[in-house]
Amino acid sequence: MPFDVKICSFDCLYCQYGWTEYHTNVIEEFVEMPSVEQVSEALEKALTEYKEQNKDSNLPGYPMYITFSGNGEPTLHPEFSQIVDKVIEVKNKISPLSRTAILSNSTTVNIPAVRPALTKLDVRIMKLDAGSNDAFHTYNNPADGIDIEDITEGLSTLMSVTIQTLFTGGKKGNYNDANISDWILRLKKISPIKVQLYSLDRGYPSEYITSVHKDKLLKVKAMLDRESLHSEVYER
Numbered sequence: 001m002p003f004d005v006k007i008c009s010f011d012c013l014y015c016q017y018g019w020t021e022y023h024t025n026v027i028e029e030f031v032e033m034p035s036v037e038q039v040s041e042a043l044e045k046a047l048t049e050y051k052e053q054n055k056d057s058n059l060p061g062y063p064m065y066i067t068f069s070g071n072g073e074p075t076l077h078p079e080f081s082q083i084v085d086k087v088i089e090v091k092n093k094i095s096p097l098s099r100t101a102i103l104s105n106s107t108t109v110n111i112p113a114v115r116p117a118l119t120k121l122d123v124r125i126m127k128l129d130a131g132s133n134d135a136f137h138t139y140n141n142p143a144d145g146i147d148i149e150d151i152t153e154g155l156s157t158l159m160s161v162t163i164q165t166l167f168t169g170g171k172k173g174n175y176n177d178a179n180i181s182d183w184i185l186r187l188k189k190i191s192p193i194k195v196q197l198y199s200l201d202r203g204y205p206s207e208y209i210t211s212v213h214k215d216k217l218l219k220v221k222a223m224l225d226r227e228s229l230h231s232e233v234y235e236r
Contacts, residue, residue, distance in 0.1 A: 001070030001077065002033055008072035009107040011141040012129075013206035014166055017071055024076070025107055025143040036079050040086045047094040062095040065123070068102040075108040081117040088120060099123060103164070107146050109154035118158065125162045125196070126155055129174055131182025139174045148186075155190045163192040167199050167217060172208035175216060180223070187229055195224060195231035 001007060006017045009025035022031060034042075043066070051061045066087060068074045077083060084100075091098050101123035108114040109126070118124055128151070130136035136148040155161055165183070167175045174183075187195060197220055200211040217233045224231040 001072050001074060002031060003071060005031060006072045007031060007076055008105070009076065009143045009146060010073070010105050010127075011143075013139055013141075013172055013209050014168055014200060014204040016202040016204065018203075018205045020072065022072070023141075023143050025146055033077050033079075036082050036086050039083050040090055043087060043090050044094060047090070047098075051095070060097070062098050065099050065101045066091055066095075068100075068104075068121070073105050073107065074102065075104055075111075075114045075118075081113055084117040084120055101125060103127075105140075106151045106155060107142065109158060110150055115154075115158070123162065124158065124160065125164050126158070127165075128152075128155065128163050128183070128186065128190070129165050129167075131179050131184070131186055135174055135179040135182070138172055152186045152189060155192075161190060161192045162194045162196060163187060163190065164196040165198075167197065167212045167220065168209040169212050169216075170208050170210040172206065173210065173212075175212050180220060184223060184227060184229075187224070188227060193230065195229060196234060197221060197231055198234040201235075 005021050007022040007024070008020045009023070011020040011023050047063070050063055054061050074080065088100060091100060099122040102118065102121050103125050104118075105127040109118070130139050130148065133148055136142065155163070167173070169175050197217045199217065200209070214233060214235050221231045221233055
């Protein structure tokens with residue numbers, strides 16, 4: 001993704017990158033993005049330097065993960081599929097023990113140009129913060145045409161999905177009984193291999209949300225345990 005502008009299909013209240021400048025779910029060349037060649041060259045350089053820097057240390061000579069993320073939603077890159085193929089090629093050549101991963105907001109999970117590329121990655125960490133449609137629109141503010149039912153359906157048929165959820169309190173937060181109940185129902189349909197639970201830790205743009213204490217996250221974890229859904233609470 002570009003460094004100078006945020007491109008995303010969400011405009012979440014909690015995003016560490018602030019409000020979304022380009023709010024879209026359309027994969028097109030509407031702003032200059034790194035090319036396949038630029039990503040490939042940068043990755044090859046980084047992996048080579050990593051091996052050299054750690055050759056005499058107790059650390060492994062390779063990064064555990066090579067992760068797709070960025071200043072917005074990484075799958076919106078019009079050449080995302082080609083970049084995935086190239087990253088895997090470079091990884092296999094220089095750092096075959098590393099694993100590939102993605103942090104995605106899940107909005108492109110059903111797009112034909114994206115979904116096959118997602119299946120090629122080793123780890124898929126996909127966003128789902130809301131259970132109800134109202135909470136989804138208030139909290140994540142999706143671009144036009146994005147439907148939480150479509151996202152749920154797409155995630156339910158994507159293999160080995162890890163769900164990541166950020167809970168907040170406050171006037172527009174998603175930590176409330178109604179939303180959590182609906183959210184758990186969606187998780188049961190998706191059947192993820194793991195659920196990551198966390199709250200605010202970095203900067204965020206909205207004045208209508210607040211951080212949720214670890215005790216509340218542990219209550220959510222207990223609810224998931226009762227449904228045989230594996231989860232983990234993360235905090236700084």
